[in-house]
Amino acid sequence: MTTYARDRLILALDTPTLAEAEAMIARTTGAVGVYKIGYQLAFAGGLPLAERLVRAGARVFLDMKLHDIGNTVANGVASVAAMGAEFLTVHAYPQTMKAAVEARGTSALKILAVTVLTSYNDADLAAAGYEMTVADLAAERAAQARDVGVDGLVCSPEEAARLRAIVGPGMLLVTPGIRPAGAEAGDQKRIMTPVEAIAAGADYLVVGRPILRAADPKAAADAIVAEIARAAQ
Ligand code: C5P
Secondary structure, eight states: OOSSGGGGEEEEOOOSSHHHHHHHHHHHTTTOSEEEEOHHHIIIIIHHHHHHHHHTTOEEEEEEEEOSOHHHHHHHHHHHHHHTOSEEEEEOOHHHHHHHHHHHTTSSOEEEEEOSOTTOOHHHHHHTTOOSOHHHHHHHHHHHHHHHTOOEEEOOHHHHHHHHHHHOTTSEEEEOOBOOTTOOOTTOOSOBOHHHHHHTTOSEEEEOHHHHTSSSHHHHHHHHHHHHHHHHO
């Protein structure tokens, strides 16, 4: 568990260009704990940016949701660990998680598993060939993640309490779908406020648009950090 509320706030750098990401970093310096880089920015110059951030002492989360044969996953994870990122996402398939955990070894990299994508419902799973509900598959994969030594799970705040009961206190729960009271939901359907998410057991909160689209991103981040601090007391 991290000590300061600010360390628990992850800013999703979901910007179309490197210039916008760099501007957002400049405007939020010291206000957020971790910068998350996903597909959009990674394929637009985000990986060299990640390396620069690491060299500058920032904490970096690569949201790459890896899934491939074990050997390929392991080699990719080893490169990410050597680069100095702190968090990396993988899909919660047993082979993939096992390869990722072995490859991160004793490095500082933490592997976070995505149990079931939040865009999937029971019908989508059936169409993909699974005879299970989303809830049951997420629970099974959470238990598998725990058993192979994955460091944490990415989950909706609504799932946090149930998954905490499965994985115990030792794993990190990282929750997107956060909206400060009064903020627009956007396309997120299952949302919680920062206070609610922390109360549900989240260790880290991922926030994008409520900060990215704020007139004053630093003030928006500060307000969320204040909520985290209140909830954690
Ligand atoms: O803008 P917003 O706060 O909704 O951003 C949430 C971030 O968390 C985005 O980067 C999104 O890709 C990510 N995410 C999510 N839901 C998941 C997993 C990741 O919204 N289930």
